[in-house]
Amino acid sequence: xxxxxxxxxxxxxxxxxxxxxxxxxxxxxxxxxxxxxxxxxxxxxxxxxxxxxxxxxxxxxxxxxxxxxxxxxxxxxxxxxxxxxxxxxxxxxxxxxxxxxxxxxxxxxxxxxxxxxxxxxxxxxxxxxxxxxxxxxxxxxxxxxxxxxxxxxxxxxxxxxxxxxxxxxxxxxxxxxxxxxxxxxxxxxxxxxxxxxxxxxxxxxxxxxxxxxxxxxxxxxxxxxxxxxxx
Numbered sequence: 001x002x003x004x005x006x007x008x009x010x011x012x013x014x015x016x017x018x019x020x021x022x023x024x025x026x027x028x029x030x031x032x033x034x035x036x037x038x039x040x041x042x043x044x045x046x047x048x049x050x051x052x053x054x055x056x057x058x059x060x061x062x063x064x065x066x067x068x069x070x071x072x073x074x075x076x077x078x079x080x081x082x083x084x085x086x087x088x089x090x091x092x093x094x095x096x097x098x099x100x101x102x103x104x105x106x107x108x109x110x111x112x113x114x115x116x117x118x119x120x121x122x123x124x125x126x127x128x129x130x131x132x133x134x135x136x137x138x139x140x141x142x143x144x145x146x147x148x149x150x151x152x153x154x155x156x157x158x159x160x161x162x163x164x165x166x167x168x169x170x171x172x173x174x175x176x177x178x179x180x181x182x183x184x185x186x187x188x189x190x191x192x193x194x195x196x197x198x199x200x201x202x203x204x205x206x207x208x209x210x211x212x213x214x215x216x217x218x219x220x221x222x223x224x225x226x227x228x229x230x231x
Contacts (some may be wrong), residue, residue, distance in 0.1 A: 101218055
């Protein structure tokens, strides 16, 4: 018996085309199995279509993870290069500052050494002058002239020392005090035309110790303990 009907086409992925009678559903067992198979394929297709956005999202997440894992070493390398340049800049700055401090400390030591030499020369001349029978004779007069020429030198060196200890704010004051005391004692000895140089030598020792500690402070080194010199 012939039946008039219509063709129903499903999605291409289902790959199922079935002739459905227009009047009544198929009664044969084969037709029912065929229809059930096509319906199951259609359900699978619909599920795949709904799951496609989730799959794409997971794909982008995987791509993002790969990009992050690849970018991390690059970022670390860039940060390392920048940090290395910063460290090199700091080292160069510290080296320049160290060079300046060393030069300044060397000049300070040279000034203190010149001050001690001038002071020792002054004391030696005074000792010789005090032992002359005629201090006002020709030789004594020459000695007095040399002593007079040394006094401006001592004052100039004392001013240099006061200027140099600016980079030793803690220990520098003891240096200037000792230098000033040495000059005062020498002046008192000359004015009295007699006396002992032992007190001056004790003050010179204090000056040497104070200048050593100030020099260590200029270089950023730990200063040694001070020692009191007894008279």
